Amino acid sequence: MNDEHIEIEECVIEESGTRYVDSVSPKAILKRQTTLDAFLSNEPNRKIFISDKLIHRKAKNNRMSITITRSVIAKSKSKSRKSFGPVVEEVDYDENEEQNRNDWAKMKAEKTTLDKYEVGAHFTHCSSSIKSAIESVRCYEDMYPDLNSRNASDVVLVSLNSISSETSPKPYPIVCADRTYGWNSGKKYVRLPYSICNMTDGILRYDIIQTAISKLLEPLKTYKQIEECIRSYSRAKSFDALEQLFEAGLNEALRMEYLTTVVPFIAKLALQSPSLITQPIPILRRGSSGSVTISQHQAASLLAHAFFCTFPSRNIVSNELPCVNFFRLFSLRSANAMEKLRCLMHYFHMISKKMPTGLLTIRRQNDSPQEWSSMHLPLSKLYVSHTGTIEDDGHGMLQVDFANEYIGGGVLSSGCVQEEIRFLIYPEMIVSMILCERMHHNEAIVICGAERFSNYDGYGSSFRWRPMEKMDSFPRDRFNRLCCELVAIDALPFFNKHEQFNIELVQRELLKAYVGFATNDGTVKPVATGNWGCGVFGGDLHLKSLIQLMASSAQKRCLCYFTFGDQKFAKDFAEIYRAMVQAGITVGTFLLLSHHGSCEAMVDHRVTEKLLKKIFAGQLFDIISGYCFEYNENSSPTLFEYIFRKIKGSKMYQ
Numbered sequence: 001m002n003d004e005h006i007e008i009e010e011c012v013i014e015e016s017g018t019r020y021v022d023s024v025s026p027k028a029i030l031k032r033q034t035t036l037d038a039f040l041s042n043e044p045n046r047k048i049f050i051s052d053k054l055i056h057r058k059a060k061n062n063r064m065s066i067t068i069t070r071s072v073i074a075k076s077k078s079k080s081r082k083s084f085g086p087v088v089e090e091v092d093y094d095e096n097e098e099q100n101r102n103d104w105a106k107m108k109a110e111k112t113t114l115d116k117y118e119v120g121a122h123f124t125h126c127s128s129s130i131k132s133a134i135e136s137v138r139c140y141e142d143m144y145p146d147l148n149s150r151n152a153s154d155v156v157l158v159s160l161n162s163i164s165s166e167t168s169p170k171p172y173p174i175v176c177a178d179r180t181y182g183w184n185s186g187k188k189y190v191r192l193p194y195s196i197c198n199m200t201d202g203i204l205r206y207d208i209i210q211t212a213i214s215k216l217l218e219p220l221k222t223y224k225q226i227e228e229c230i231r232s233y234s235r236a237k238s239f240d241a242l243e244q245l246f247e248a249g250l251n252e253a254l255r256m257e258y259l260t261t262v263v264p265f266i267a268k269l270a271l272q273s274p275s276l277i278t279q280p281i282p283i284l285r286r287g288s289s290g291s292v293t294i295s296q297h298q299a300a301s302l303l304a305h306a307f308f309c310t311f312p313s314r315n316i317v318s319n320e321l322p323c324v325n326f327f328r329l330f331s332l333r334s335a336n337a338m339e340k341l342r343c344l345m346h347y348f349h350m351i352s353k354k355m356p357t358g359l360l361t362i363r364r365q366n367d368s369p370q371e372w373s374s375m376h377l378p379l380s381k382l383y384v385s386h387t388g389t390i391e392d393d394g395h396g397m398l399q400v401d402f403a404n405e406y407i408g409g410g411v412l413s414s415g416c417v418q419e420e421i422r423f424l425i426y427p428e429m430i431v432s433m434i435l436c437e438r439m440h441h442n443e444a445i446v447i448c449g450a451e452r453f454s455n456y457d458g459y460g461s462s463f464r465w466r467p468m469e470k471m472d473s474f475p476r477d478r479f480n481r482l483c484c485e486l487v488a489i490d491a492l493p494f495f496n497k498h499e500q501f502n503i504e505l506v507q508r509e510l511l512k513a514y515v516g517f518a519t520n521d522g523t524v525k526p527v528a529t530g531n532w533g534c535g536v537f538g539g540d541l542h543l544k545s546l547i548q549l550m551a552s553s554a555q556k557r558c559l560c561y562f563t564f565g566d567q568k569f570a571k572d573f574a575e576i577y578r579a580m581v582q583a584g585i586t587v588g589t590f591l592l593l594s595h596h597g598s599c600e601a602m603v604d605h606r607v608t609e610k611l612l613k614k615i616f617a618g619q620l621f622d623i624i625s626g627y628c629f630e631y632n633e634n635s636s637p638t639l640f641e642y643i644f645r646k647i648k649g650s651k652m653y654q
Contacts, residue, residue, distance in 0.1 A: 133383065134383055134393075134526075134560060137381075137383075137396075137397075137526045137558055137560075138395065138396025138397065138526070139396050139397070139523055139524070139525040139526070140396055140474070140475045140477075140483045141477070141521075141523050141525070142477040142478055142479070142521070143361065143448040143449070143477055143481055143483070143485055143521070144363070144446075144448075144520040144521035145291055145361070145363070145520070145521075146521070147160055147293060147361075147479050148160070150291075151290070153288070153289060153290030153291070154290060154291045154293070154363075155281075155282050155290070155291070155292050155293070156172065156292075156293040157171060157172060157277060157278075157279060157281070157292070157293065157294045157295070157298060158170065158171060158172050158293070158294065158295050158298070158359065159171070159172045159174075160479070163359070163479060163480050164357060164480075165357060165476075165480060166357065167357055168295050168296070168297040168355060168357050169295050169297075169357070169359070169480075171275070171276055171277065171278045171279075171295075171298070172278070172279070173278050173279060174278065175278060176274065176278040176279065177278075177279075178279070178280060179195070179196045180195050180196055180197045181194075181195040181279075181280045181281070182280030183195045183196075183197035183198070184197060185280070187283060187285065187320075188280075188282065188283060188285075189280040189281060189282055189283060190280070190281040190282075190283055190434055190435060191311070191312050191313060191314075192273070192277070192281070192305075192311075193205070193206055193209055193273075193305055193310035193311060193312060194206045194209075194210075194273060194274045198312055205233065205312070208232065208233045209233050209308075209310050210271065212228075212229045212230075212232040212233055213229060213267045213270055213271055213308055214267070214271065215229065216229055216263055216264060216266075216267040217264050217267050217268060217271075218264060219259065219260035219261070219264060220259040220260065220263055220264070221259070222259070223242060223243070223245075223246040223259065226239075226242065226263060227239045227242065229308065230308060230309050230330075233310070234309055234327070236309060236327050236330070236331075237331070238330070238331035239330045239331065240330075240331060240332060240333035240337075241329060241330050241331065241332045241333060241334075241337040241338055241340075241341055242330045242341065244333065244337070244338045245338050245341045245342065245345070246258070246259075248338075249338045249339075249341070249342060250342075257349070258345060258349070261352060262345065262348050262349050262352055265348065265352040266304045266307055266308075266348050267304075267308075269300050269301045269303075269304035270301065270304035270305050270307075270308055270310070272301055273301045273302070273304075273305060276295075276297060276298050276301045277294075277298055277301065277302075281294075281434075281435065282435075283321070283435060283436075283437060284362065284363070284364040284435050284436045284437065284445070285320075285364075285437050286320060286437045286438065286439070286440050286443065287366070287440065287443075288364065288366075289363075289364055289365050289366055290363065290364060291361050291362060291363030291364070292361070292362050292363075292435055293359055293360065293361045293362075293479075294359065294360055294431070295357075295358070295359055295360070296351075296355070296356040296357065296358050296359070296360060296428060296449075296451065297355055297356075297357075299360055299428045299431045300348075300351055300355070300428075302431055302434055303347075303348075303427060303428070303430060303431065304348075306324045306325055306326055306412075306430065306434070307326050307344070307348075308326075309325035309326055309327050309330075310325070311324050311325055311434070314434075320437035320438045321406075321433075321436075321437055321438075322406040322407060322408055322433040322436075322438075323412060323413070323433075324412070324430070324433045324434050325412075326412060328412055328413040329341065329412045329413060332413070332414060334414070334461075335461065336414075336416045336460070336461060336463045337414070339463055339464050339465045340411070340416070340420075340424055340463075340465075342465040343424040343425060343427065343453075343454045343456075343465045344424070344427055346453060346454055346465065346467065347427040347453045347454070350453050356451055357480065358449055358451070358476060358480040358481055358482055359449055359479055359480050359481045360428055360431065360447070360448065360449040360450060360481065361446075361447075361448040361449060361481060362431065362432045362435055362436070362445065362446070362447050362448075363445070363446045363448070364436060364443060364444075364445055364446075365443065365444055365445075365446065365515060365518055365520065366440070366442050366443045366444075366515060367442055367511070367514065367515045367518060368442065369442070369507065369511050370510070370511065370514060370554065372507070372510060372550070372587065375554060375586070375587045376586040376587070377553055377554055377556070377586055377587045378553065378581075378586055378587075379549060379550075379553045379577070379580060379581055379585065379586070379587065380549070380552050380553040380556065380557060380558045380559055381558035381559070382549065382558070382559050382561065382573075382574070382577045383526075383558070383559070383560045383561065384561045384563065384570045384573050384574045384577075385560075385561070385562055385563070385570065386562075386563045386564075386565055386566055386567040386569075386570040387562075387565075388562050389562060389564070390528045390529065390530060390562055391422060391425065391452070393528070393560075393562065394528025394560065394562075395472075395474055395483070395484065396474075396483065396525070396526075397485075397525055397526040397527060397528040397560060398485050398486075398487055398517065398525050398526070398527050398528065398557070399484070399485065399486045399487070399528045399529075400486075400487055400489065400516070400527065400528065400529035400530070400532060400548075401418070401419050401422055401486050401487060401488040401489070402417075402418040402419055402489075402491065402530075402531075402532050402533060402535075403419050403439070403445070403488035403489055403490045404419060404490055405438050405439045405490040406433075406438050406439075407432050407433055407436050407439065407445050407488050408420075408423050408429070408430060408432065408433040409423075411423040411424060411430065411433075412430070412433075416459070416460050416461070416463045417459065417460060417535060417536065418535070419488070421456060421459070421463060422486070424454065424456070424465075425452055425453065425454040425455065425456060426450040426451065426452050426453070426484075426486075427453060428449075428450040428451060429447050429450045429486070432445060432447055432488070439488070439490055441508050441511060441512060442511055442512075442515055443515060444487050444488060444489050444512070444515045444516035444518075445487070445488040446485065446486065446487045446488070446516075447485070447486045447487075447488070448481050448484070448485050448486075449476075449481030449482045449484060450482070450484055450486065451472070451482050451484070452468065452471075452472050452484075453468065453471075454466065454467065454468060455467060455468050455469070472484075485525070487516040487517070488516075489512050489513060489515070489516035489532070490512065491509060491512070491532055491533025491537050491539055491544070492505060492508060492509065492533070492537070493533075493536075493537040493538065494537060494538040494539060495538060496538075497538045497539075497540060498633035500538075500539060500540055500543060501540075501543070506543070506547070509533070509544070509547050510547055510550060510551060513532075513547055513548050513550075513551035513552075514551040514554055514555065516551070517551050517552050517554075517555040517557055518555060519555050519556070519557065524556055524557055524558075525557065526557055526558045526559065526560050527548070527552045527557050527558070527559050527560065528560045528562070529548055529559065529560070529561060529562070530561060530562040530563065530564055531544065531545075531563065531564060531566075532544050532548060540639065541566075541569055542572075542576075542638055542639035542640050543639055545561065545569075545573055546576075546639065548561070549577070550587050553587050554587055561573065572640055573640075575640075576640045576643055576644065579643070579644055579647055580643065580647070583647045585647070
């Protein structure tokens with residue numbers, strides 16, 4: 001045996017316990033996550049050459065075999081070395097999958113060519129090798145828009161010349177020129193509580209509000225003073241969650257600090273608003289694109305007004321805008337309502353010690369429907385992990401918020417799933433609820449620069465606040481925006497899960513993801529996402545994951561997919577991805593293939609060769625749409641199974 005080269009004449013390729021060809025002896029299992037350089041020759045016996053020191057050491061101990069991922073299988077006419085992705089840890093073997101696995105192997109063995117590609121896919125652990133692969137694609141470039149060359153629809157509420165890492169930027173203009181704050185401009189601007197047009201029975205409401213809040217500038221003796229303040233200018237009746245927080249949710253030291261320091265600080269923030277925000281704030285309306293940039297100090301001031309429930313006409317969903325006042329949250333009596341308040345009070349507590357000096361940009365973007373059937377773009381790189389989370393591991397990426405059409409969802413009421421939790425641990429994101437109307441099908445909302453202040457455990461009713469052990473220290477761009485970019489895209493709810501295979505609804509979801517993943521600034525920042533729309537909204541995991549893969553590929557972004565503990569789906573997604581890449585499927589042909597596969601049951605499981613050729617040529621989108629319309633909910637296999645069968649059965653790939 002050569003010290004530098006190991007040659008195995010009759011090689012076994014094993015994966016997860018399934019034997020593809022006869023095994024050599026003796027055999028052993030290669031340790032996980034070892035990167036291999038491998039290729040197959042064109043000779044009948046298909047020799048495999050491995051060059052790796054770990055295998056060398058194992059061979060010396062008379063223990064040698066090969067366990068490799070599908071990504072390292074290749075044929076080479078010249079025997080030149082080809083480098084492929086990492087070997088992944090073995091997963092539990094399921095006998096029911098044996099036939100499909102052997103079909104995978106047969107398809108690969110018969111394939112005459114295989115383009116080089118990088119998978120980066122991962123089945124089990126977010127190990128050092130996959131982390132290294134992900135690290136290499138993180139991007140911390142300046143975010144869109146460039147505030148020095150912005151459009152007329154990009155509004156900035158601060159003086160850019162005053163941006164500093166030491167102090168909050170100055171407002172722009174320095175002195176307010178319109179004390180109505182655009183109140184009488186229809187739905188064009190946010191109605192602010194301190195507008196001189198905010199009147200009730202001829203009385204300026206802000207005079208009443210200002211008087212009430214001013215009483216809280218001194219240390220409080222009881223939380224009931226907060227209730228008295230809000231009741232003096234509103235019809236609020238119940239403060240059960242607030243009572244629960246101060247009576248049972250805080251230790252004595254923290255309760256006293258909140259009463260004597262934090263609540264007076266919130267009151268001061270609210271009263272500072274007229275001097276901090278000196279121009280009307282545009283509403284980011286449906287059907288339009290644009291952005292609003294504010295300082296973190298200005299954001300805190302707006303959130304202080306939400307805390308004191310002062311925004312006029314924002315207590316119910318009206319005028320396409322979300323509820324932003326804290327009335328509903330204060331009135332709830334549930335464990336997670338108290339935990340939500342702990343998150344929000346902790347935010348105010350932290351900024352009372354040190355006010356952050358950065359900027360936030362909230363932008364609305366839209367696009368028109370795409371001709372997906374003619375979009376012949378290659379599939380982007382895919383990274384899949386069943387461990388990790390979008391918020392913890394998606395830095396340097398475009399992070400997906402599984403949003404409600406009203407951004408923020410139920411964060412200020414009873415909701416407590418992915419979007420609400422994200423807004424609780426990044427409270428500055430709640431400002432988007434003040435600015436943004438309900439999203440239309442072709443729109444997305446992007447939040448740049450929000451800072452994380454809390455950690456958490458649990459989900460839904462089990463949600464619990466936890467303090468951050470270490471504050472994030474991610475870079476900022478040249479406008480002092482924290483390099484944290486989140487896109488809110490709302491999936492359709494499906495109370496009958498079979499409805500989502502209607503081609504028009506698939507196109508809607510494709511458009512939504514495509515708009516959300518848009519690259520306005522030309523950067524190719526990866527997308528960090530997961531099971532979008534697959535919780536209470538009833539989305540199909542296979543369909544939604546592939547929709548996001550297609551959208552990210554169309555925008556030329558790679559996709560980092562977190563399955564939130566679902567190891568089997570992580571494995572399945574990686575497998576179907578490899579099969580599609582090896583088969584040369586593009587975005588357009590994939591759309592046709594997947595939707596034809598969803599509906600094969602309507603044609604008695606028979607598809608003519610002529611039809612298959614047209615499908616793979618991406619020419620019969622209308623016919624495939626018809627198949628989707630007639631989707632048979634009782635006899636159709638999963639989408640992944642259908643794609644695999646079509647790849648295997650098409651003469652194009654034989």
